[in-house]
Amino acid sequence: MEERMSGFCIAKARTHLRNSNNNKNSNNDYGSGTKCGRWNPTAEQVKVLTELFRSGLRTPSTDQIQKISSQLSFYGKIESKNVFYWFQNHKARERQKRRRVNLDDNDVVLSSSSIISPPSNLIRRDDPFSSSARYFSEMSHNRHLQYYNEEPPAAKAERVIETLQLFPLNSFNEATDHHQYYYGRKEAAAAARGFSCGFSSEMDHPPLDLRLSFL
Amino acid sequence: MEERMSGFCIAKARTHLRNSNNNKNSNNDYGSGTKCGRWNPTAEQVKVLTELFRSGLRTPSTDQIQKISSQLSFYGKIESKNVFYWFQNHKARERQKRRRVNLDDNDVVLSSSSIISPPSNLIRRDDPFSSSARYFSEMSHNRHLQYYNEEPPAAKAERVIETLQLFPLNSFNEATDHHQYYYGRKEAAAAARGFSCGFSSEMDHPPLDLRLSFL
DNA sequence: AACTTATGAATGAACG
DNA sequence: CGTTCATTCATAAGTT
Numbered sequence: 001m002e003e004r005m006s007g008f009c010i011a012k013a014r015t016h017l018r019n020s021n022n023n024k025n026s027n028n029d030y031g032s033g034t035k036c037g038r039w040n041p042t043a044e045q046v047k048v049l050t051e052l053f054r055s056g057l058r059t060p061s062t063d064q065i066q067k068i069s070s071q072l073s074f075y076g077k078i079e080s081k082n083v084f085y086w087f088q089n090h091k092a093r094e095r096q097k098r099r100r101v102n103l104d105d106n107d108v109v110l111s112s113s114s115i116i117s118p119p120s121n122l123i124r125r126d127d128p129f130s131s132s133a134r135y136f137s138e139m140s141h142n143r144h145l146q147y148y149n150e151e152p153p154a155a156k157a158e159r160v161i162e163t164l165q166l167f168p169l170n171s172f173n174e175a176t177d178h179h180q181y182y183y184g185r186k187e188a189a190a191a192a193r194g195f196s197c198g199f200s201s202e203m204d205h206p207p208l209d210l211r212l213s214f215l
Numbered sequence: 216m217e218e219r220m221s222g223f224c225i226a227k228a229r230t231h232l233r234n235s236n237n238n239k240n241s242n243n244d245y246g247s248g249t250k251c252g253r254w255n256p257t258a259e260q261v262k263v264l265t266e267l268f269r270s271g272l273r274t275p276s277t278d279q280i281q282k283i284s285s286q287l288s289f290y291g292k293i294e295s296k297n298v299f300y301w302f303q304n305h306k307a308r309e310r311q312k313r314r315r316v317n318l319d320d321n322d323v324v325l326s327s328s329s330i331i332s333p334p335s336n337l338i339r340r341d342d343p344f345s346s347s348a349r350y351f352s353e354m355s356h357n358r359h360l361q362y363y364n365e366e367p368p369a370a371k372a373e374r375v376i377e378t379l380q381l382f383p384l385n386s387f388n389e390a391t392d393h394h395q396y397y398y399g400r401k402e403a404a405a406a407a408r409g410f411s412c413g414f415s416s417e418m419d420h421p422p423l424d425l426r427l428s429f430l
Numbered sequence: 431a432a433c434t435t436a437t438g439a440a441t442g443a444a445c446g
Numbered sequence: 447c448g449t450t451c452a453t454t455c456a457t458a459a460g461t462t
Contacts, residue, residue, distance in 0.1 A: 297439095
């Protein structure tokens with residue numbers, strides 16, 4: 001049972017939703033609005049929140065949340081929880097992003113340098129989600145990061161990318177030891193064990209043998 | 216029916232300047248100086264991803280994503296996030312589709328069985344943040360159980376930053392007393408500096424004076 | 431070319 | 447907190 005039939009958004013999704021007119025609306029909602037209950041921040045709200053974040057606020061206290069919310073309500077409907085979530089998400093994503101970038105970065109370099117030089121233009125220069133932490137358009141955290149010091153890169157040394165060689169030449173880095181994290185999915189596990197990409201016969205192209213064994 | 220009209224994305228904070236330049240060039244010319252377009256997977260990439268998905272992989276771990284990305288980069292430009300999103304979307308859409316069908320069948324049943332649906336419109340608590348710091352605890356949604364673990368509990372010392380008082384000027388809530396930053400995050404306190412709620416008398420304008428650079 | 435569909439990307443919300 | 451879900455936005459690709 002891996003199917004996550006959680007799906008019962010029904011209650012929420014299908015309910016026609018009250019038109020929350022009690023709020024008299026806000027000038028925001030670019031066209032949508034009334035449909036769902038999901039908060040849709042206005043530009044100003046986002047701007048302010050971003051500024052706060054940028055200035056270092058990461059986990060506002062309850063009071064702060066309330067105050068911020070209060071202030072932002074001027075621009076449109078908003079509740080405390082929205083502010084709460086916003087920071088929560090923003091922070092998490094900021095980090096996630098950074099993490100991914102690091103990995104990516106590492107790897108790509110490797111890959112390009114090895115074997116078959118990739119199609120020139122593949123050398124990504126500026127990616128939203130990578131390098132330069134320039135993913136979020138306007139967020140640009142180009143500030144002193146000293147305020148948030150969170151993840152010493154070294155700490156994660158364990159799960160590092162064991163620099164598997166990327167291409168088929170001799171891939172299958174068994175490196176994926178058995179100790180792999182059972183990150184849950186049975187199916188995933190199953191898949192990971194013996195998947196050999198089906199296209200063996202056609203494969204007009206190279207290699208890439210993905211049997212997940214390398215995962 | 217859900218009209219996706221969605222006027223425009225005025226603020227949205229990310230606005231990519233749809234009008235980046237001129238004509239619809241949009242040649243997937245990643246890597247060149249221009250803005251990145253969105254990832255355009257090659258047939259091979261899609262194939263592999265699909266295979267992986269079919270073989271059961273639904274929510275690849277970070278490592279897996281990383282590796283997959285590496286492998287696929289052979290076929291063209293690709294980043295971790297692309298892989299991440301791909302799976303995310305693929306999974307979601309499959310479910311969505313299925314849900315739709317499913318729901319179509321017993322939508323009424325559901326509705327009636329769910330006990331006097333409370334005035335959903337009013338359910339929203341105005342301020343769950345009233346007192347308890349750890350807020351929100353009553354949503355028993357019970358999604359699906361999936362265990363995942365790969366990160367050892369980290370004893371992370373919160374970095375304490377000196378405090379600059381928040382909302383210095385005048386708050387509605389007297390709560391702004393000096394020890395308010397005891398509430399939780401010390402770091403939080405550090406940040407809101409300058410957030411002065413100045414409800415000037417100009418209601419047509421941003422009342423919120425953040426004194427952050429704010430353009 | 432306008433319309434529709436498919437899908438990449440983003441993000442609010444929430445779970446464990 | 448990190449992860450996952452649901453929904454929406456944006457845009458490339460496919461259709462008419």
